[in-house]
Amino acid sequence: MHKIIVCDHIHQKGLDLLTNQDDIQMENLAHLQKDELLKLLKDADVIITRSSTNVDEKLLTCAKNLKAIIRAGVGVDNVDIDSCSRKGIVVMNVPTANTIAAVELTMAHIINAVRNFPGADAQLRIQKKWKREDWYGTELKGKKIGIIGFGNIGSRVGIRAKAFEMEVITYDPYIFASKATDMGIAYTENFEDILKCDIITIHTPKNEETKNMITAKEIKQMKEGVILINCARGGLYNEDDLYDALKSHKIRWAGIDVFNKEPGTDNKLLDLDNVYVTPHIGANTLESQEQIALQAAQAALEAARGANYPNALNLPVKEADLPKSVKAYLELTQKLGFFCAQANKGAITSVHLNLEGEIGKYADSLMAFALVGVLKSSLGDKINYINAQFIAKERGIEMSVKTKKNSNSYKNLVTISLATAQESLSASGTVFEEDIIKLTDINGFNIDIEPKGRMILFKNTDIPGVIGNVGNILGKHSINIADFRLSRNSNKEALALIVLDSQISENVIQELRGIPACISIRNVTI
Structure with a gap:
């Protein structure tokens, strides 16, 4: 018998799937305090968690027989993946079960932003006022929406935006243009095209490239009265710059489901009357919770039986092996x-x-x-x-x-x-x-x-003075060089790999690109 323990609450249909297996012993311990839970994990082959259970060294030490961990959801911030890998434990998540829920929440935020339903509701229901003249909105038809990131969620937002007869354009440098154009959606390689849109919504993972993707610099290039939506990850928009632009009404409305620090109960964005906020509920539909539970249960069954490890986030390799x-x-x-x-x-x-x-x-x-x-x-x-x-x-x-x-x-x-x-x-x-x-x-x-570290890959024609020019520009912007490696080839070209102590801005990169001998410059962070 394979033993699967459910550590956090999941939909009953997932529990039923686990219970109705002849070769599986399932225990639902989601009701226990965490200290009590840890005492009962000794013989678990697989555990299913959500965000309430921290999978750390303490838990892994208790769960000596553990082969796999299923995170019933997308985020794995509460799972020490490196420690799991060292112990040969497979970590899996359920990344697609909440796709439609996240898409529809995005559309809800967009519609709220153009029609202000919460404001109209509050005036009528709480203030008992019937003032139709206060609630002139705008229509989505004919508006231009820019979608940053065209994966499972972004592409489906695009389909629904087209159904509203919107003009849709997407920016995603990691897809082929045909993925969008085959759907009748415009594709751009120029991020500034997105900044010209009436509505902008973002659907990317959070990493060094996408963190603070929208700052005061980008907002300055946007239309007056632009609408911004973020139902993806907190921190993709710089919250301080977003606040300032909302307060000045450069940004007309913002729909926000995620915050840089959560819970976001003390976030200053909540003080503004042109922000619609929800408490990170992108996955909170009955249908998505059912699908998350079923997919997590199915993954747990396959992992317990050693048949498959769907959506594994690490490689099950023990250090000793x-x-x-x-x-x-x-x-x-x-x-x-x-x-x-x-x-x-x-x-x-x-x-x-x-x-x-x-x-x-x-x-x-x-x-x-x-x-x-x-x-x-x-x-x-x-x-x-x-x-x-x-x-x-x-x-x-x-x-x-x-x-x-x-x-x-x-x-x-x-x-x-x-x-x-x-x-x-x-x-x-x-x-x-x-x-x-x-x-x-x-x-x-x-x-x-x-x-x-933070590196610049600088290729140039091999002529005197280039290193000096590079150093002067970096020095002017107070960017310290931690390491500088230079190589040359027989074609009179040179390549410098420069390690920096601090992040380099796009403005500085453009200035370096302006050096006459420059052939190319790339920014890399590892």
């Missing part, structure tokens, strides 16, 4: 993929992995890590080591792995070549002394540096 050097190569490969995806942004057409040396024995695992690195910046938590290859195939990405028994340069060498519709880029790396990770080559330029 791998040499220390191999684990370092897994980390290196993922970092190389992450590096290439940031340095060569766009819709990916191919990913090729070349392995030289004995590390080629682990080709399958290394390819999974490479794909997670490549797709992480565009998909966030939706990508994992189990589904990476499937998603890559679904997106039409060509993949290959080549191995070579010996390396001409190092004991082992990993090279990732990533192509987008615009260009191709390759990066190589190796590991010294079992755990010292080094980037050794970028597009034929020899580099010796640890792939870590």
Whole structure:
């Protein structure tokens, strides 16, 4: 018998599915205090949690037999994934069950913003006033909506916006334009096109690239009276800048379901009368809760039986099962993929992995890590080591792995070549002394540096004075250089990889791009 313990409340249909299995012993302990719960996890093969149970070292120490954890929902902030990986425990979530709920909440916020239903309701119901003249709204028909992020949720918002006869345009540098245009939705590679819209809604994961994606700078370029919606992740819009623009009515209305710090009961946005707020209820429909419970229960059954690990967020590898050097190569490969995806942004057409040396024995695992690195910046938590290859195939990405028994340069060498519709880029790396990770080559330029931190990749014509120009611009903006590595090729070109102590703004990047010898500049953070 496989033992599954439900630690937090889920819909009854999920419990029924678990109960009606001959080979499963299910215990619903969601009613217990957490200290009592921990005492009863010793024999659990799989646990199902929500946000109320912290999966930390304390829990993992108690659950000695644990093979898998199911997070019944999307977010896994309460799960120590690294500790789970070290112990060989698979962590899974349920990322799509609440898609329709999130889409419809977005549409509700949009409609509220143009018709002010809460205000009209409060005046009539609470103040007992019948003043129709106070409630002139606007119509969605003919308005232009900009959708940032065109995944499962963003694309469905686009479909519904078209049903309202809106003009729809999307910005998502990680998809092919045809994904939008085949649906009759305009696609742009220029983010400024989104800023010109009447309504803007965001549907991206939260990462270094998307955090503070909308700030005072972007708001300044927007229309007077623009409407902003965020039902995705807190912090995608800078809340201080959003507050100022709402107060000045540059932004006419904002619909907000998520906050940078939650619970958001003391958020100053709540003080404004042109903000519609909900307490992070994107997944709160009866249908989505039922689907979350059923999908979580089904995932728990498959994991308990060892049949499958749907939506796994980590690779179930115990530290004791791998040499220390191999684990370092897994980390290196993922970092190389992450590096290439940031340095060569766009819709990916191919990913090729070349392995030289004995590390080629682990080709399958290394390819999974490479794909997670490549797709992480565009998909966030939706990508994992189990589904990476499937998603890559679904997106039409060509993949290959080549191995070579010996390396001409190092004991082992990993090279990732990533192509987008615009260009191709390759990066190589190796590991010294079992755990010292080094980037050794970028597009034929020899580099010796640890792939870590905030970096600028600066390519230029190899003429005197360029390094001085770069240093002067960075110094002028009080940006300190932590490391500077330079390489040259036979084509009279140079490539500098510059590690910075602080984040670099787009204005500074544009200034560096203005150096006459500059061929290209890329911003990468690992």
